[in-house]
Amino acid sequence: MRSSEHGALTKNQELVYDALTDAKGPLSAYAILDGLREHGIRAPLQVYRALDKLLEFGLVHRLESLNSFVACSHPECDSRETMVFTICEKCGKVSELADKAIAGQLQSLADLDHFALKAATVELRGFCQACQTASTQ
Amino acid sequence: MRSSEHGALTKNQELVYDALTDAKGPLSAYAILDGLREHGIRAPLQVYRALDKLLEFGLVHRLESLNSFVACSHPECDSRETMVFTICEKCGKVSELADKAIAGQLQSLADLDHFALKAATVELRGFCQACQTASTQ
DNA sequence: ACGCATCTGTTATACAATAACATCGATTGC
DNA sequence: GCAATCGATGTTATTGTATAACAGATGCGT
Ligand SMILES: [Zn+2]
Ligand SMILES: [Zn+2]
Ligand SMILES: [Zn+2]
Ligand SMILES: [Zn+2]
Numbered sequence: 001m002r003s004s005e006h007g008a009l010t011k012n013q014e015l016v017y018d019a020l021t022d023a024k025g026p027l028s029a030y031a032i033l034d035g036l037r038e039h040g041i042r043a044p045l046q047v048y049r050a051l052d053k054l055l056e057f058g059l060v061h062r063l064e065s066l067n068s069f070v071a072c073s074h075p076e077c078d079s080r081e082t083m084v085f086t087i088c089e090k091c092g093k094v095s096e097l098a099d100k101a102i103a104g105q106l107q108s109l110a111d112l113d114h115f116a117l118k119a120a121t122v123e124l125r126g127f128c129q130a131c132q133t134a135s136t137q
Numbered sequence: 138m139r140s141s142e143h144g145a146l147t148k149n150q151e152l153v154y155d156a157l158t159d160a161k162g163p164l165s166a167y168a169i170l171d172g173l174r175e176h177g178i179r180a181p182l183q184v185y186r187a188l189d190k191l192l193e194f195g196l197v198h199r200l201e202s203l204n205s206f207v208a209c210s211h212p213e214c215d216s217r218e219t220m221v222f223t224i225c226e227k228c229g230k231v232s233e234l235a236d237k238a239i240a241g242q243l244q245s246l247a248d249l250d251h252f253a254l255k256a257a258t259v260e261l262r263g264f265c266q267a268c269q270t271a272s273t274q
Numbered sequence: 275a276c277g278c279a280t281c282t283g284t285t286a287t288a289c290a291a292t293a294a295c296a297t298c299g300a301t302t303g304c
Numbered sequence: 305g306c307a308a309t310c311g312a313t314g315t316t317a318t319t320g321t322a323t324a325a326c327a328g329a330t331g332c333g334t
Contacts, residue, residue, distance in 0.1 A: 064202045064260070065201040084243070084246060095252075097250060099242070099246050101242055102239065102242050102246065105236070105238055105239050105242055106239065106259070106261060109221060109261075110223065110261055110263065113223060113234060113266075114266035115223045115225075115232075115261065115266065116263045116265075117261055117263045118262050118263040119261075119263070120261050120262070121259070122243070122257070123201070124254055125255050125258070126247065126252055126255040127253040128253075129250075132251075
């Protein structure tokens, strides 16, 4: 049971987390809602509250440019760390990458600007390898 | 007249662009709408259509994590270039920074993943210099 | 004039997120 | 046991963000 892996996920938190891990791709809150109606989830708030906690636990990331959420695919991912997401504009595939160099560069840039950096959103748009070879576009 | 500066902005495009340049901060589409009702703008689509064009022209940037828009403060900013935005979570101040090193690092990371990079969203959250010195938090 | 593209105006709708309030259940302290 | 408390839940209503669909207007090249 997944809750034992992460301490104490509540029923709704686990439903939402399982929906995201099963999805193999980003899901909007309302897509999650639709997928869980048969499990007793009936209102957006039930999903958003669970997502808030999962984000807090670092089990889930929010993709700002898609208004969607993904399960963290980087088991050791410290939420404090800066993650980089690639988003394929053709097939929708999302990859989560960790890169210490970029995190450091962003910190340096923030320092130059005397900006106290708390969190960073880095989302790359383009075409994944499969979609490049599949077409000449 | 601003339209002469940028070729051929239409009336609505110029209204929206002027609203953003006057604002000295990010505005949501509906905030723009409210500010332009007296100028004949009555529906969200009028704003969104103008914003789409301004984004295409590179005159405006979208802040994904705020669902808001800012006029480009970087006159020579090539829209192809990767821009970095700092967003103060206390006062809302937004700064637009250009950093070739980060753009290069992101390109390298994309290359490693065989990802054809088209555009990058980089948004840093934290506290601006003024808000740091103003409080101990 | 005609075809075509672009911009425009309007209504209605879909999608995303939060507010407000009542309830339930487990835990703590007496 | 029992009140107090805290976190999670359920529900309704509302706000905020963005697009669909359709019609009309404008400009331009032929
Ligand atoms: Zn992660
Ligand atoms: Zn792809
Ligand atoms: Zn710019
Ligand atoms: Zn500030």
